[in-house]
Amino acid sequence: MTTALLSLLLAARLAFAITVDEVLLQIDKNLTYEARDSSITMTVTKGSRVKSYKMRSYGRGQDEMAMEYLEPARDKGTKMLKKVDELWMYLPAIEKVQKLSGHLLRDDLMGSDMSYEDLMESSRWQKAYQGTIVAEEMMEGRKAWKIEMKARDTSVSYPTRIIWVDQASFIPVRQELYALQGMLLKTWLMQDIRKIEGREFPMKMVVEDQVQKGSRTEITFDRVSFQVALPEEVFSTRWLER
Amino acid sequence: MSFLLAIAARNLFRNAARTAITSAAVFFGVALSILGWGFVGGLDENVLRAARTTYAGDVLLRPDGYPTDGLTYALADAAPVPPDLVSALDGIGKWTARTAFSARVVSGPDAQRITVWAYDGVRDPEVFPRDGWKVEGRWPQPGAGEVALGYRLGRLLEIEEGEEVVLQTRTRDGAINANSFRVVGLIRSDNSALDSLGAWLEYADATPLALLGDARSHVAVRVEGDHDAAAKLVAGKGFHASTLEQECDDLLALNRIRRKSLSIVVGMIMLIAAVGIANTVIMAAFERVREVGTLLALGMRRRDIRVLFMLEGGIMGLSAAILGACAGGSAVAWWSKNGIDFSGPLESMGGSMAMSTVIYTQFNWSPVAAAITFGTAIAVLASLWPANWAARIVPADAVKAD
Amino acid sequence: MICKLVGVTKSYPMGDLLVQALRNVTVGVGAGEFTVFAGPSGSGKSTALNLLGCLDRPSSGEVLLDDKNVASLSDDALGAVRARRIGFIFQSFNLIPVLTASENVDLALRLAGVEGPRAERVESALKAVGLQDYLHRRPSQLSGGQQQRVAIARALVKSPAIVIADEPTANLDSTNGEAILDLMREMNQKNGVTFLFSTHDPMVMSRARRVVRLKDGEVVADEAGAGA
Numbered sequence: 020m021t022t023a024l025l026s027l028l029l030a031a032r033l034a035f036a037i038t039v040d041e042v043l044l045q046i047d048k049n050l051t052y053e054a055r056d057s058s059i060t061m062t063v064t065k066g067s068r069v070k071s072y073k074m075r076s077y078g079r080g081q082d083e084m085a086m087e088y089l090e091p092a093r094d095k096g097t098k099m100l101k102k103v104d105e106l107w108m109y110l111p112a113i114e115k116v117q118k119l120s121g122h123l124l125r126d127d128l129m130g131s132d133m134s135y136e137d138l139m140e141s142s143r144w145q146k147a148y149q150g151t152i153v154a155e156e157m158m159e160g161r162k163a164w165k166i167e168m169k170a171r172d173t174s175v176s177y178p179t180r181i182i183w184v185d186q187a188s189f190i191p192v193r194q195e196l197y198a199l200q201g202m203l204l205k206t207w208l209m210q211d212i213r214k215i216e217g218r219e220f221p222m223k224m225v226v227e228d229q230v231q232k233g234s235r236t237e238i239t240f241d242r243v244s245f246q247v248a249l250p251e252e253v254f255s256t257r258w259l260e261r
Numbered sequence: 262m263s264f265l266l267a268i269a270a271r272n273l274f275r276n277a278a279r280t281a282i283t284s285a286a287v288f289f290g291v292a293l294s295i296l297g298w299g300f301v302g303g304l305d306e307n308v309l310r311a312a313r314t315t316y317a318g319d320v321l322l323r324p325d326g327y328p329t330d331g332l333t334y335a336l337a338d339a340a341p342v343p344p345d346l347v348s349a350l351d352g353i354g355k356w357t358a359r360t361a362f363s364a365r366v367v368s369g370p371d372a373q374r375i376t377v378w379a380y381d382g383v384r385d386p387e388v389f390p391r392d393g394w395k396v397e398g399r400w401p402q403p404g405a406g407e408v409a410l411g412y413r414l415g416r417l418l419e420i421e422e423g424e425e426v427v428l429q430t431r432t433r434d435g436a437i438n439a440n441s442f443r444v445v446g447l448i449r450s451d452n453s454a455l456d457s458l459g460a461w462l463e464y465a466d467a468t469p470l471a472l473l474g475d476a477r478s479h480v481a482v483r484v485e486g487d488h489d490a491a492a493k494l495v496a497g498k499g500f501h502a503s504t505l506e507q508e509c510d511d512l513l514a515l516n517r518i519r520r521k522s523l524s525i526v527v528g529m530i531m532l533i534a535a536v537g538i539a540n541t542v543i544m545a546a547f548e549r550v551r552e553v554g555t556l557l558a559l560g561m562r563r564r565d566i567r568v569l570f571m572l573e574g575g576i577m578g579l580s581a582a583i584l585g586a587c588a589g590g591s592a593v594a595w596w597s598k599n600g601i602d603f604s605g606p607l608e609s610m611g612g613s614m615a616m617s618t619v620i621y622t623q624f625n626w627s628p629v630a631a632a633i634t635f636g637t638a639i640a641v642l643a644s645l646w647p648a649n650w651a652a653r654i655v656p657a658d659a660v661k662a663d
Numbered sequence: 664m665i666c667k668l669v670g671v672t673k674s675y676p677m678g679d680l681l682v683q684a685l686r687n688v689t690v691g692v693g694a695g696e697f698t699v700f701a702g703p704s705g706s707g708k709s710t711a712l713n714l715l716g717c718l719d720r721p722s723s724g725e726v727l728l729d730d731k732n733v734a735s736l737s738d739d740a741l742g743a744v745r746a747r748r749i750g751f752i753f754q755s756f757n758l759i760p761v762l763t764a765s766e767n768v769d770l771a772l773r774l775a776g777v778e779g780p781r782a783e784r785v786e787s788a789l790k791a792v793g794l795q796d797y798l799h800r801r802p803s804q805l806s807g808g809q810q811q812r813v814a815i816a817r818a819l820v821k822s823p824a825i826v827i828a829d830e831p832t833a834n835l836d837s838t839n840g841e842a843i844l845d846l847m848r849e850m851n852q853k854n855g856v857t858f859l860f861s862t863h864d865p866m867v868m869s870r871a872r873r874v875v876r877l878k879d880g881e882v883v884a885d886e887a888g889a890g891a
Contacts, residue, residue, distance in 0.1 A: 264770075264773065266763070268759070268761060271761035271762075272761055274761075275760070275761065386691075412805050551755070552757070552759060553758070554757075555751075555753070555757040556759070557742065557747060557757065558716075558751050558757075559719055559741060559745070559746060559751070559770065559771055559817075560742045560744075560745045560746020560747070560774040560775065561742065561746075561774055562739050562742055563738060563739065577791075583745040643875060655715040656718050657719040660718070660753055660757060660829075661709075661754070661755075661829075663752075
């Protein structure tokens with residue numbers, strides 16, 4: 020019996036020409052770029068209520084991201100800056116830069132289905148999870164590895180994450196996020212993968228709350244460019260107040 | 262004196278409209294002050310009742326370092342009740358422990374941030390007898406996957422008994438957990454904050470959901486006798502203790518401010534009343550120069566003339582004050598029995614006050630007596646100058662005045 | 664003599680000037696008289712009446728009432744004298760509007776310090792002026808003539824030493840005025856009540872037994888009247 024199981028495991032392992040670590044590493048690489056400048060439309064749907072935001076986002080490497088809201092008028096001028104593990108917000112209404120920390124990071128970004136923490140977490144998968152490739156299957160019309168990831172410790176927000184990684188682009192085209200006792204909390208899709216300036220990039224993301232019915236956030240990249248020169252000050256808190 | 266009183270009383274009816282308008286200010290001042298005092302007294306009582314019967318008991322303990330603002334419930338700061346504290350608690354009275362943690366309740370397309378109160382279904386009612394609470398349905402059975410919600414939360418999410426909801430929260434370590442629970446009861450307590458943003462979960466169900474372990478955030482004790490002494494007996498054992506009164510001090514201080522502003526408003530009304538009465542009495546004196554001259558010619562003493570006009574002001578003040586006291590006092594007395602339901606206005610305020618939505622005013626005779634005395638005294642004082650003016654009229658000229 | 668002015672001067676400040684209303688006047692009224700002080704307005708007749716009625720004090724000279732000088736009494740003491748000894752009848756009746764006819768009359772008795780039951784005296788005083796059926800009427804429910812009758816009853820009810828009437832008929836029509844005057848005359852004759860009037864009405868003067876004429880603050884004549 021044990022031998023049979025062992026040989027099965029061995030077979031499974033041998034069946035994939037790549038290890039989980041290699042996949043995760045490749046995903047990380049994918050998310051790393053010298054510079055990124057993009058225009059984004061975010062649509063938040065809660066039942067019959069739909070809200071749209073337009074923003075401009077700048078990125079550098081894996082750890083730096085800056086974002087500015089352009090629409091609607093009431094949120095115009097709101098800015099966000101992420102540096103490694105730190106997050107700052109600038110709210111024009113109170114004309115103040117605020118550092119978000121602790122439980123505030125668990126709040127939803129502009130009422131969407133993503134928390135600030137969700138946005139910051141992707142670069143830590145390798146550190147936070149123990150992954151296993153469990154299958155190779157078609158997902159979103161692409162050939163993908165199905166990887167089951169278990170949190171390495173009890174402080175990780177989503178104790179279980181199942182991701183489907185496109186074998187061609189190394190983009191996680193579908194993610195399922197589970198609660199401790201196994202309830203499916205969110206699904207996260209990356210779609211419309213295009214080659215932009217020699218780099219595979221999902222032009223659309225859809226995050227759906229699976230607990231709260233009809234709660235859904237769509238993010239569309241209207242324009243992405245990687246070969247840009249970003250001024251250093253974009254990633255400083257001074258930029259927030261400007 | 263009695264005939265001066267009779268003349269004064271009759272004189273007030275000579276210009277009934279003017280008397281009524283002038284008296285109205287005293288009436289409202291007195292009625293408002295009695296209403297206001299009764300109401301703020303009721304608020305005090307309400308605040309204490311809400312705290313005592315829903316979360317604080319007579320003495321409330323929280324783990325050292327646990328936030329005391331009543332707004333944040335940090336599960337990470339909750340802690341087990343140490344054995345020496347347990348025996349100290351057993352020594353001073355009935356006690357119960359709870360663990361509060363924030364969560365998201367989801368019902369179909371609706372979601373709401375709430376505070377879940379994990380409680381011990383056996384010990385809890387011994388400390389919080391739930392007198393006057395209204396329970397639609399019933400309290401949860403331990404370990405049955407059942408939850409009770411504050412009735413206003415239930416109404417907000419349009420949840421009926423028997424429906425399923427998902428509670429989503431973070432464990433003590435930070436992982437997200439969620440589970441389905443059947444809503445078996447909607448609870449209307451004495452605490453509007455609990456009713457609008459609270460859910461009640463037995464430890465048997467709350468512990469696996471939030472991985473509470475032995476962590477407790479609140480220990481409420483019901484004691485006979487002195488709260489301060491009881492608090493001292495259980496202090497310094499990893500939990501800090503505060504008495505019901507200390508716990509309510511912020512809200513009671515708010516009521517003290519309310520009392521002050523009420524006094525200012527009443528004072529201003531009384532000032533208006535005093536000006537009105539002075540004006541009315543001086544007008545009466547102007548109009549009745551010939552009459553005063555005649556009374557003097559017939560031999561009335563000047564001091565009786567003064568008394569006559571002060572009586573007119575005084576009667577006006579006293580009768581308006583008595584009427585105002587009757588109106589204000591009976592309203593306060595009625596509301597002290599029947600209560601005023603503030604669920605509407607409180608709902609629009611967000612309803613996060615730790616108090617009942619039904620406020621029972623506090624009826625006392627002393628503010629009634631004080632208001633009558635004050636109203637009358639103001640009136641008499643306001644008549645002093647006009648009465649002195651009238652008493653100085655020269656009869657030889659006055660008897661021929663127009 | 665019931666009351667008497669002896670060398671009385673009375674002056675009023677009027678702006679910066681001192682106007683002399685009476686200049687060194689000596690005149691008295693004896694018991695049972697029915698006397699008129701006559702003269703144009705400004706002659707000083709009202710001032711003389713006020714002084715004799717103890718409503719005012721002279722600038723100099725003496726005011727004697729029952730042979731006692733009252734010129735320097737205090738307000739309250741003068742008031743007490745008025746209450747007991749002097750009845751007043753005014754041109755505009757001056758009833759207290761919130762009191763009924765009988766209460767107005769009673770007020771005078773009360774202020775005079777009359778002890779014991781007063782109702783009978785009040786009633787007979789009103790009966791004497793023909794108002795026994797109007798005891799409980801307020802002044803506003805009475806005609807001018809009736810009001811002045813109440814005033815007469817009020818003046819007489821306390822049996823004063825003298826009744827001082829300042830132009831008592833001026834606000835009445837001639838019929839009512841004559842009737843009032845007849846009434847007072849009758850009381851003078853039947854009961855010996857002393858009356859002192861001021862007037863410039865010839866009809867009143869014609870009923871007087873003595874007419875004292877004043878002009879510019881001085882007595883210019885003191886003569887028997889047509890009613891003597």
